[in-house]
Amino acid sequence: MHRRFAFAVGALLALAAPALAQATAVDAFYERAVMTAADQRCRLFTPELASALQAAEAQARGAALRSGVARATLSQVEQRADAKVATVPCNSGDIATAASRVRAAFDAYAKLVRMSYPGDIADWTADRSTSRRVAIWKLSQTDAFNGGTLVFGLAGEDGPSAVVAVASFPAGGQPYAARLVMRDPSLAPEAFINALGSHGGKTPLADRTPPRSATRAFMAEARSAADPTLLPRGARSGVAFRFPRAAAQALASLDPREAVAVDFLFSGPRGDTVRTAYVEVGDFAAGRFFLTASQR
Numbered sequence: 001m002h003r004r005f006a007f008a009v010g011a012l013l014a015l016a017a018p019a020l021a022q023a024t025a026v027d028a029f030y031e032r033a034v035m036t037a038a039d040q041r042c043r044l045f046t047p048e049l050a051s052a053l054q055a056a057e058a059q060a061r062g063a064a065l066r067s068g069v070a071r072a073t074l075s076q077v078e079q080r081a082d083a084k085v086a087t088v089p090c091n092s093g094d095i096a097t098a099a100s101r102v103r104a105a106f107d108a109y110a111k112l113v114r115m116s117y118p119g120d121i122a123d124w125t126a127d128r129s130t131s132r133r134v135a136i137w138k139l140s141q142t143d144a145f146n147g148g149t150l151v152f153g154l155a156g157e158d159g160p161s162a163v164v165a166v167a168s169f170p171a172g173g174q175p176y177a178a179r180l181v182m183r184d185p186s187l188a189p190e191a192f193i194n195a196l197g198s199h200g201g202k203t204p205l206a207d208r209t210p211p212r213s214a215t216r217a218f219m220a221e222a223r224s225a226a227d228p229t230l231l232p233r234g235a236r237s238g239v240a241f242r243f244p245r246a247a248a249q250a251l252a253s254l255d256p257r258e259a260v261a262v263d264f265l266f267s268g269p270r271g272d273t274v275r276t277a278y279v280e281v282g283d284f285a286a287g288r289f290f291l292t293a294s295q296r
Contacts, residue, residue: 025064026077032057033081035102042090044099048293049106055289059117062256062283066120071190071255115290119282120202120257126287130158134229139287142232143205145277147171149232152262152279154248154291161291163243163251165262166226167277168235175264175275178220178241181212182250182260188214191255205278208259218247252285 036053039045045053064074088095117124126139138161140153148169154161165178183191192214194207209215220241231238251260262277 025060025067026069026073029057029060029064029074030077030081032060033078034085035098037082037085038088038095038098041085042095044095045102045106048110049103051289051293052106052109053102055286055293058286058289059283062286065256110293115287117283117287119280121205122280122282124153124282124284124287126290128291131229132158135164135227136229138291139284141279141282143277143279146275148264148275148277149235150262150277150279151230151232152277154288155230162245163247164230164240165220165243165277166230166232166238166240167262167264168226168232168238169275170235173266174239175266177223177265179263179265180218180220180243180247180251180260181209181215181263182217183210183254183258184214184216185253187216191258193257205259205280208257208280209261209278210258216250218243218250248288251281252288254281254284256282256284 032053036050036057039050039053061074065071113128115126117126122141122143124139124141125137127137129136135155135157137151138154138156140151140155143150143152148167148171151166153164155164155166156162163180165180167175167178169175188210192208192210193203220243222242224240226238226240230240254260259278259280262279264275264277266273266275
């Protein structure tokens, strides 16, 4: 057990690394799940450190899924981690030693301001900076699509961040509404990855979304001119849409290999037209945990 906890500490020390270099994807996930289970059972860490562990576990889960590990296999691994921790008393020397090392590793991790989470096609950029005057991106991804540029993610000032889509349309036109469309797990338990459309071994984001009959949509609840701090690089103006808070949790629960669609609706003389941008789910869940895993 001490050996397993030591490996888990090593995994935490490598939190900032973009790749898992010295362990298989399943082993890395197991090691991080062990420490998360130990904390949940024994209340070892502060909420900030617990979030750091959750970020590490979410990142390892994503890496395992992208390497081809089945979701059912990861569920079994998580159950094995829970069972292993359940056999060790909370006051054991092994747990105390591992917890101490995790706290030491967290001191450096908590000081990180920015993190990058590489995806298959698009990356998430996380930023713990705060602002009391203007909204800034806390977790964001950029996409160039048909006639526009999108920045999507979590944006805010010094408090909880909202799910926001900011788009700039150089060719003109202003969308009057936007909707975030993603797989509905109650209709489609598994991700849709259409590998037939792959180019150079990578499936385009448009081919990582399910048929619309298996989706659910979140309509934007607010629309406004975008703050200059949120605009895509090089854009002079843009429109911002804010989505319900529930959209963040729904996005975090998806498979990191899939994508979601952001539809922008335009009115015209012959009816509505839609321009669609795509966002890779990737390590969105890990990025959310990173934002909360800082010492105050």
